[in-house]
Amino acid sequence: MDDLRIEKIELFKVPPRWLFLKITTKSGIIGWGEPVVEGKAATVEACVNELSQYLIGRSANDIEDIWQTLYGGGFYRGGPILMSAISGIDQALWDIKGKHLGVPVYDLLGGAVRKKMKMYCWIGGDHPEVVLEQAREKVEQGYKAVKMNATGAFAWIDSLQKIKTVADNIRLLREEFGDTLDIGLDFHGRIHKGMVKRLIDELAPYNPMFIEEPVLSENKEAFDHIYPYTSIPIATGERMFSRWDFKELLHRGTVDIIQPDLSHAGGISEVRRIAAMAEAYDVALAPHCPLGPVALASCLHVDFNSINAVIQESSLGIHYNKGFDLLDYMDNPEVFDVKDGYIELLKKPGLGVEINEEKLREGQKIGHNWANPVWRNEDGSFAEW
Structure with a gap:
């Protein structure tokens, strides 16, 4: 298919903390991707440029062979930088293929198993005073589920006073909304093994929807001790890449619940495989997505096609996006309208999002150098953010 030969690759580093990829074929079909690690956008940008030698002149139709070449062709494989670069490229290739054939990506994956996808959005949680206000806003916008951080900075073994405060946020929401609002709690890998059970004891009476990253994902053996301790579903996976x-x-x-990120874990191709693996273990899928419109659309196409997908994260309106929300870079923002807690099937060919390139080029002039904060405990020692 010479008309699908890849001719040009462009990258746009734009606020608030995103990197967009544009792949153009000989026939003029354009595919969009988001290859980025939050806080390492320039590094991933360099990686995509290095990988371009395997792309220029190839048919965009050869998605799987390109994926295998990008993953294994450099001998060293895996990790956040390489896999995020591959992710954005893979998203763009699926976008091109869907546009070329005139069908949404989920049709190329085998078709949709649902008509709409349940959504949730992040509302903070480091400080109780903002939780109620933000939750009310999200409910008014149509959400029936939210997620918040369970704690701020936490020492390896922390004080009783601090332990007793962790339930304040979810208590406030339960008092306001009762059981009508699903509430996910993100430990964010901030908690070390010795504190997890004590925190679960405080949180369990308020029935969270799930506990996310109770410990860092590299401490897999700690899950052996945490998992049997609680009936609350355990979720993790945003920092796992294949x-x-x-x-x-x-x-x-x-x-x-596994939470692979469509911009970190190898794109649509790899996350669909991960979802199928999880299904065989009777484990649910809830992709991580604090990023932009292409990443969200990619998540939704996998969700629409995966029977074990249960809920989808969105960064719509979160604090990172101040001044540059993901809808600001779109010509068809209505596709992400949340109605009664759900986003309906995306119907347009490819990923189904129309990117406003003029806005991207304006954002590129501003750029960004976003990095996550570095936290310290009271004694001055490093704390997980």
Whole structure:
């Protein structure tokens, strides 16, 4: 298919903290991707440029062979930078293929198994005073589920006073909304193994929808102790980058919900494979997505096609996006309208999002150098953010 030969690759580093990829074919079909690690956008940009030698002149139709070449062709493989670069490229290639054939990506994956996808959005949680206000805003916008951080900075073993305050946020929401609002709690890998059970004791009476990253994902053996301690579903996976990273955790049987990120875990091709692996272990899928419109659309196409997908994260309106929300870069923002807690099937060919390139080029002039904060405990020692 000479008309699908890749002729040009462009990258746009834009606020708030995103990197967009544009792949153009000989026939003029354009595919969009988001290859980025939050806080390492320039590094991923360099990686995409290095990988371009495997792309220029290839048919964009050869998605799987290109994926295998990008993953294994450089000998060293895996990790956040390479896999995020591959992710954005893979998203763009699926976008091109869908546009070329005139069908949404989920049709290329085998078709949709649902008509709409349940959504949730992040509302903070480091400080109780903002939680109620933000939750009310999200409910008014149509959400029936939210997620918040369970704690701020936490020492390896922290004080009783601090432990007693962790339930304040979810308590406020339960008092306001009762059981009508699903509430996910993100430990964000901030908590060390010795504190997790104590925190679960405080949180359990308020029935969270799930507990996310109770410990860092590299501490897989800690899940063996946490998982049997609670009936609250355990979720993790945003810092895991391939099916090989998920393999051991699934085999251990100590996770209920996996959260691969479509811009970090190898794109649509790899996350669809990870979802199928999880299905075989009776584990649910809820992709991580604090990024932009292409990443969100990619998540939704996998969700629409995966029977074990249960809920989808969105960054719509979160604090990172101040002044540059993901809808600002779109010509068809209505496709992400949340109605009664759900986003309906995307109907347009490819990923189904129309990117406003003029806005991207304006954003590129501003650029960004976003990095996450570095936190310290009271004694001055490093704390996980």
